[in-house]
Structures are given as C-alpha cells and as structure tokens.
Amino acid sequence: MKNPLIPFKAVITDIKLETTDIRTYSLLLRDAVYKTKPGQFNMVGYPGVGEAPISLSSVVCENRFQHTIKAVGRVTKFIERLREGDELFLRGPYGSSWPLESTIGKDILLIAGGLGIAPMRPVIQEILTKRNSFGNVTLIYGTRRPDTLLFKNELDVWRKDAMVLLAVDEVTPCTIWAYHVGLVTELLDKVSFNVEKTFAFICGPEIMMRFISRGLFLRGFLPSRVYVSLERRMKCGIGQCGHCQHGSKFVCKDGPVFLYKEVSRFPDSLL
Ligand SMILES: Cc1cc2nc3c(=O)[nH]c(=O)nc-3n(C[C@H](O)[C@H](O)[C@H](O)COP(=O)(O)OP(=O)(O)OC[C@H]3O[C@@H](n4cnc5c(N)ncnc54)[C@H](O)[C@@H]3O)c2cc1C
The missing domain is CATH 3.40.50.80 (Nucleotide-binding domain of ferredoxin-NADP reductase (FNR) module)
Structure with a gap:
C-alpha cells in the first residue's frame, strides 16, 4: 500500500501575482493520476523546509491545477521565492469537499x-x-x-x-x-x-x-x-x-x- 506521508512532485508552470503577498501557482503533475473535489487541500512543501495545508484554488484538468498562496510564514515565504520550472512537493488531496x-x-x-x-x-x-x-x-x-x-x-x-x-x-x-x-x-x-x-x-x-x-x-x-x-x-x-x-x-x-x-x-x- 502507498505510504500517504510520501509526497509527489509537481512542476510550477506559471505564477500569477494576485496581490503584493498572494500568488496563484499553476502546477503540473507529470506521473500521478490526480483527482480532487472542490474544497479539498494538499499538504504543500519542500524537503527541509516543511509543509502547510493549502486548498486547491482550481479544479484539476489533465493533471494541471492551481494553489493560491499567501506568504505568511516559513513554508509559504519559501514558496514565494520559487520560480516557474521549480518543483513543489505535495501530499493529498485530503479532506472533505463542498457537498455539490x-x-x-x-x-x-x-x-x-x-x-x-x-x-x-x-x-x-x-x-x-x-x-x-x-x-x-x-x-x-x-x-x-x-x-x-x-x-x-x-x-x-x-x-x-x-x-x-x-x-x-x-x-x-x-x-x-x-x-x-x-x-x-x-x-x-x-x-x-x-x-x-x-x-x-x-x-x-x-x-x-x-x-x-x-x-x-x-x-x-x-x-x-x-x-x-x-x-x-x-x-x-x-x-x-x-x-x-x-x-x-x-x-x-x-x-x-x-x-x-x-x-x-x-x-x-x-x-
Ligand atoms: C485546510 C486548510 C486550507 C488552507 N488553504 C490555504 C490556501 O489556499 N492558501 C493559503 O495561503 N493558506 C491556506 N491555509 C493556511 C496555511 O496553511 C497557513 O497560513 C500556514 O500556517 C502557512 O504555513 P507557513 O509555514 O508559511 O506559516 P507559519 O510559519 O505556520 O506561520 C503562519 C502564521 O501563523 C503564525 N503562527 C506561527 N506559529 C503559530 C502557532 N503555533 N500558533 C498560532 N499562530 C502561529 C505566524 O506568526 C504566521 O502569521 C490553509 C489552512 C488550512 C488548514
């Protein structure tokens, strides 16, 4: 059985500045098949830095999806410094969803x-x-x-x-x-x-x-x-x-x- 604590990698394909400290990251998963429901979240992070729960801010379309992240602390300020082409480490999707x-x-x-x-x-x-x-x-x-x-x-x-x-x-x-x-x-x-x-x-x-x-x-x-x-x-x-x-x-x-x-x-x- 797959260990749920082992993260998978996603490539940042685009970063959109929403406000001075909030960015929307477009991500692509290359090898996993990934499905989510609106309202769920990923644990998003980087080895040696840590993880933070972050909601999906988009639906998933052909393994592409988005996270919108406000830089507030250790993990999110590290993510703020990443650029297109860099990778993020994710676990998820986790949690309940809006009962659509x-x-x-x-x-x-x-x-x-x-x-x-x-x-x-x-x-x-x-x-x-x-x-x-x-x-x-x-x-x-x-x-x-x-x-x-x-x-x-x-x-x-x-x-x-x-x-x-x-x-x-x-x-x-x-x-x-x-x-x-x-x-x-x-x-x-x-x-x-x-x-x-x-x-x-x-x-x-x-x-x-x-x-x-x-x-x-x-x-x-x-x-x-x-x-x-x-x-x-x-x-x-x-x-x-x-x-x-x-x-x-x-x-x-x-x-x-x-x-x-x-x-x-x-x-x-x-x-
Ligand atoms: C289900 C879920 C979904 C979320 N979705 C999003 C999202 O889509 N986008 C987004 O930007 N954020 C989201 N968050 C919030 C995000 O997970 C937090 O802001 C997270 O703490 C950021 O991690 P960090 O390491 O960058 O910041 P931290 O280092 O954890 O610091 C975050 C803030 O909390 C304060 N803080 C630090 N330690 C403590 C403590 N022990 N007790 C109280 N306050 C403390 C810090 O001063 C700072 O202001 C979500 C949280 C949850 C639970």
Whole structure:
C-alpha cells in the first residue's frame, strides 16, 4: 500500500501575482493520476523546509491545477521565492469537499471573505461547467480593499452565470470602486433567498463565518444547508497526529468542510 506521508512532485508552470503577498501557482503533475473535489487541500512543501495545508484554488484538468498562496510564514515565504520550472512537493488531496452533489437543482449561495475565495473558486468553476444543473447561484465576496481582491479578471466571466456581489472594508478617496463599502454581512440584505431550496457555502475568517451563519439563520436558513470551511494548524494531514483537532473532529480528515452545526458547539470555536 502507498505510504500517504510520501509526497509527489509537481512542476510550477506559471505564477500569477494576485496581490503584493498572494500568488496563484499553476502546477503540473507529470506521473500521478490526480483527482480532487472542490474544497479539498494538499499538504504543500519542500524537503527541509516543511509543509502547510493549502486548498486547491482550481479544479484539476489533465493533471494541471492551481494553489493560491499567501506568504505568511516559513513554508509559504519559501514558496514565494520559487520560480516557474521549480518543483513543489505535495501530499493529498485530503479532506472533505463542498457537498455539490446535494445541491443539484437547488440554489447556491457562496460567501467568501479574503483568501476564502481560493477554496470557493473550484466550486464556481464546477458550477459554471454544469450551469444548467443548478438553480440561482450567488457569490458574495468581501476583501479588505479593492487592491486585495483576488481573481479580478474572472469576476466578469462569473457574472455571466451568477450574481456576484462585492464588498470592501475600506476605500481611499483616489480609488475607483463601484460596489459596496462595508461588512460582507451587510450584503445579505441585498439578496432574496428561497430558504427552502438554498444551500450556503461559507469560507473566510472564523469570526466572519460566525456572523454570516447567524445572519442566514435569522433569515430562515435551515441548519442542514449551511456549510463552512475551517482552518487549523496541521502536521500530518491524515488524522494521525491530532494537531488540528477541533472538539471531537479532526479538521484534516473530517473537514475542512463541515456543516456549521457540526462544529459551532465546540468550546474553542469562534463560530
Ligand atoms: C485546510 C486548510 C486550507 C488552507 N488553504 C490555504 C490556501 O489556499 N492558501 C493559503 O495561503 N493558506 C491556506 N491555509 C493556511 C496555511 O496553511 C497557513 O497560513 C500556514 O500556517 C502557512 O504555513 P507557513 O509555514 O508559511 O506559516 P507559519 O510559519 O505556520 O506561520 C503562519 C502564521 O501563523 C503564525 N503562527 C506561527 N506559529 C503559530 C502557532 N503555533 N500558533 C498560532 N499562530 C502561529 C505566524 O506568526 C504566521 O502569521 C490553509 C489552512 C488550512 C488548514
């Protein structure tokens, strides 16, 4: 049986600068056959440096896929220095996925804050390739400032098949910004939902997911239809080491995608 702790190599074929410290890496796997579901992650790293859990920010197409990575610490700052043609070492895909199969024929509300748009992007890509299988699709996406918006060039493409609402926390007087300024939660009032047939997928800072989820429940959303993606510090990624334990759950193995009601009751939860 294959040892799940042995990584495989992927070549960096392209690097796109999204913001000053966030880059989207296009990767190619040469020898493994690789399949993932939206919401899953890889342990991404380099020998002698370490590993970090990173969500797939795209669907996989002929062994090509993307990771969108913010340089914050040891591993991600090392990756920031890599160039096209360099290799990364990956283990995965790991974890649960957004339950897209359950949403066939239903409406979907996607809510992302900051880098939370990265694990949401494969969901959007998958929905857009099977657009007729879903009802109304709405994306609410908030970031700190207009220059921290990710995937800017794709927003107009997504708008053709989905309602896209944007918010930033702040703008300067010299910034041109045609959308909402304020909290992402405030955009909930700009959308009407049929709560009987809408699923909500939320990804972003935990405190934002808390207020969004509560806002949805106040608007009549069913607890069985609200999903969140959690982040915890991880080591093994396969439910062995306990680093990412959250209450009785392992975020790496049982998550990162959970029903909100499954994880909100744990004592260390901000949800
Ligand atoms: C399922 C999942 C998916 C993720 N997807 C993405 C993604 O798509 N893109 C992305 O950029 N990131 C993603 N992350 C977050 C990423 O894994 C972390 O930012 C990771 O810590 C980066 O590793 P690093 O070695 O570069 O940084 P680290 O050295 O781990 O430092 C990261 C930050 O945490 C602080 N820190 C360091 N040690 C501790 C500690 N013991 N306790 C608390 N804080 C500490 C540091 O000061 C720094 O600000 C994801 C995390 C999870 C769990």
